[in-house]
Amino acid sequence: xxxxxxxxxxxxxxxxxxxxxxxxxxxxxxxxxxxxxxxxxxxxxxxxxxxxxxxxxxxxxxxxxxxxxxxxxxxxxxxxxxxxxxxxxxxxxxxxxxxxxxxxxxxxxxxxxxxxxxxxxxxxxxxxxxxxxxxxxxxxxxxxxxxxxxxxxxxxxxxxxxxxxxxxxxxxxxxx
Amino acid sequence: xxxxxxxxxxxxxxxxxxxxxxxxxxxxxxxxxxxxxxxxxxxxxxxxxxxxxxxxxxxxxxxxxxxxxxxxxxxxxxxxxxxxxxxxxxxxxxxxxxxxxxxxxxxxxxxxxxxxxxxxxxxxxxxxxxxxxxxxxxxxxxxxxxxxxxxxxxxxxxxxxxxxxxxxxxxxxxxx
Numbered sequence: 001x002x003x004x005x006x007x008x009x010x011x012x013x014x015x016x017x018x019x020x021x022x023x024x025x026x027x028x029x030x031x032x033x034x035x036x037x038x039x040x041x042x043x044x045x046x047x048x049x050x051x052x053x054x055x056x057x058x059x060x061x062x063x064x065x066x067x068x069x070x071x072x073x074x075x076x077x078x079x080x081x082x083x084x085x086x087x088x089x090x091x092x093x094x095x096x097x098x099x100x101x102x103x104x105x106x107x108x109x110x111x112x113x114x115x116x117x118x119x120x121x122x123x124x125x126x127x128x129x130x131x132x133x134x135x136x137x138x139x140x141x142x143x144x145x146x147x148x149x150x151x152x153x154x155x156x157x158x159x160x161x162x163x164x165x166x167x168x169x170x171x172x173x174x175x176x
Numbered sequence: 177x178x179x180x181x182x183x184x185x186x187x188x189x190x191x192x193x194x195x196x197x198x199x200x201x202x203x204x205x206x207x208x209x210x211x212x213x214x215x216x217x218x219x220x221x222x223x224x225x226x227x228x229x230x231x232x233x234x235x236x237x238x239x240x241x242x243x244x245x246x247x248x249x250x251x252x253x254x255x256x257x258x259x260x261x262x263x264x265x266x267x268x269x270x271x272x273x274x275x276x277x278x279x280x281x282x283x284x285x286x287x288x289x290x291x292x293x294x295x296x297x298x299x300x301x302x303x304x305x306x307x308x309x310x311x312x313x314x315x316x317x318x319x320x321x322x323x324x325x326x327x328x329x330x331x332x333x334x335x336x337x338x339x340x341x342x343x344x345x346x347x348x349x350x351x352x
Contacts (some may be wrong), residue, residue, distance in 0.1 A: 043279060043283070097294070099294070100290035101294075103222070103290045103294070107219070107283045118272055119273055119277065
């Protein structure tokens, strides 16, 4: 088993360069994961709910709009920390599969907003969010044996996307 | 019809602030599209062809490895310029659909590398690249009425992804 402090300095299997203390390297890596996750999030921010969304019929359990900002901020932060915890165990070389699953779910997350709020395609967005749900579940399962805390950090995200999937389904069916 | 010079300063339908000259705004926007496209590209760079890829049976028409770097650099640059040309015609507010299609294809592009080189899933990567091809074709068709040059800038990308789709198919079938 690789100790996380030794492994923190390695990306893509390259050796420790020794130019940074390992604590600083780990902090830089955490910053990198945060930039990546909030970068994906900001792509979604381009297409805000507008007139079209206002005219949609909503289910009775549709949450108030102000809730989405704080919830997603918390979820993207936990997501970044989870990926960083897994990355610390040997970098991309050692954690190729779990981190590839993570990046796949992150890109699927980024696609949903252009499909729903950009293209106004609730049916295709629904098919896409089901794939996102599966990718998150697979990522959580792949993180679990590497770092238990990382898997737990993804649990609220999976719960929220389950709810978002139901909401997308309702918005699609109520407006066809 | 909206003139591109008036429209260049607007993002998300917000009004001109007048704090930058419009030439500088347009240059900053081009830089933004380049950062976005090369950001998506660099996600792919995390998972390089390694031992696993070296052991795969290749078709006779498999191109030499050195060709991919320069080709993708040119394609991502043309892609960014194409999106920027469309964005200049009224920003996200006016070009919601074409730009949402563009961002969808960009995220699908970013997913392929983790699926193929990260997870070693050639069959799922093939299904995914077919969706990417469709998204690029839809983006090209949506760009055409907005800016003819933008559509042409995506043509080499569509041709290359057609070839990449055939290559992915061959690599999948030769190794099952």
